[in-house]
Amino acid sequence: MSPRPEYVSDSDSGLDVFSECHSFEEPSSTNIEILSDDSEFDFSSGDYSEEEDARIENATSELESGSLLKGSKSGKLEPLGPPKLNYGCLTTDQIYQIMLSRLKALEPVLNRTPEDIIVLLQKFGWNEERLLECWTDDDNGVLISCGLKPKDDIKCERGIKEVRDFVCPICCESGQTEAFSLECGHEYCLDCHRHYIQDKLGEGKIITCMSCPLALRNHDIDVLTGTNSSQKLMLSSMKSFIQKHSSHYKWCPFVDCNYVIQIGNISCLSEFPRFHASPYVICDNMHKFCFRCSLESHDPGDCKVADQWVKTAQVESANLNWVLKNTKECPKCGVNIEKNGGCNHMTCKSCLFEFCWICERQWADHGGSYFECTRFKKEDKNDPQESKSTLRKYTFYYRLFSEHENSAKLDWKLGQTVEQKVRALQETTGLSWIETQFLPESIRVLIEGRTTLKWSFPVAFYSDASHNLTKIFVDNQLLLVTAVEDLSQLLQIKEPRKIVEKKLEFFNKSQFVKSRERALIECGRDLLCKGICCPQK
């Protein structure tokens, strides 16, 4: 651990130096203050100190109290479960501030300007440890290799200068009055420089002079392009920063989500596999994902099950995938039916036949709350070949998995429109905002329930079907299916007045889904812990 540099107590003064070379907005949430003035940069990128843990814990608990759904679920499930995960959700601006604060910590050691340190860190892929190693070996060599110091004498000043009748050696355009060069004196016109910089910005590497390894600093880039283009460079730098420190930071894997999760107590991550649990985190967009494998929440399966399932799915299901994605025929009249809502209770528009989307059998045959369709019957048909039946078994489970995946996607879409629904509710019934929150809450529960259901099929697939616990697990699955379908059906109601009438039902059904979900997860963990579910088979 490095000695604590003195200047850090005054955290604002350092940032001023940057105000001219970057234009990220000031951090807005309280969270960042806790994290960004973190002066001890930990070269081994190993454990954070306890103090830091405490800070992040603060941040997390703040978040927890502020929103509906924060904290680690896995911790609540069983008293003997994995430790509680402390984490915070950061925006890219906040990450940038953290990068700056780590950079500031290097300032007294390297004794260079912050702009230079940005270049150094870019060259070293934000690996501070290696930078310092090389720096202590040969600081001059590092400076030269990073293009921060000309090999020979300084020939001229860097910047834009006026030159009479300048002929640019690149475009050969004559009669120009301005040229740009670094200390090396390689002068080219501004137009050529601009083209060159635009070309290089996307690569995320240090941009050098076109004729020698001397580096352009962020300030030069902004001056030349006339905008703050260096930001774009910093964004790709941020990516390498997060990649380098991936044990602490992860991007939210959801599409178009730019949040980054920072884990405080990373040492406890290693505790999770022992309990067959996964370190779930939730970003500020309410995206729940596994910090280890960057997949969505895959309870009741652990990371191993999820990993194996995803791999198998990639290999075996390329064909299956698109076959299943397409429409289904009505089992009675054969008309093509597209499913455009989340519920599995289908009614054919042409012959009015009611059936279950999954098993394509008559809805009435399901017998009220009991659905036969998640139970795979081994002795279904005469099938002597083992491998064939494995494939059939897989196909069956994969089908269920993707059905629920599709349904979850549709539910997600439904969730997008819920704001409108809530507003309509408020307008037509005069309810206050807080009284209408049961609606988004039930959709959230529905989506979570479906995700859990979805990931329970891989667990069932890898489990020993003859074991009693597996049977219990399948029964639990069925119960959750019923609960989820009920809730889904309830959420199809469009008329505001009816929704309000059924408010209590919404509450009850959501609670039921939640409790069924918890039971299924616990049961699944039991299967994993006792070795009945074993993905290697």
Place this chain on the structure above:
Amino acid sequence: MASLPKRIIKRLVSDPVPGITAEPHEDNLRYFQVTIEGPQQSPYENGVFHLELFLPDDYPMEAPKVRFLTKIYHPNIDRLGRICLDVLKTNWSPALQIRTVLLSIQALLASPNPNDPLANDVAEDWIQNEDGAIATAREWTKRYAKPN
């Protein structure tokens, strides 16, 4: 950005390099026919190699595309005449010119680098049996790279 011919004419005509010629095609000014003489004291001595050079739309931001038309036995040039040379790929800079690229290619002929090969079989031969490989290169030069 200046029109293409301006740059080309300035560059090529003003400062010819001994042993290297490059002529733009009549129909397409971006397409060049190039000849390079084999460097002295190399297995390619006395050979004249034909190459084609094409300037992509983004030139000079993007490197020119160069390919050997004459068959050549060289660890960094493959059967199709493609060249493994840093300045044609990652180390390209707009400040480089056609003539510097062609000079680099000539230098590559003088000092083959079998440790960073493009033609694996040639490179293997070069490492295991350098004398034999050089003899083959000489023979190929004699056979394929005849001066007109």
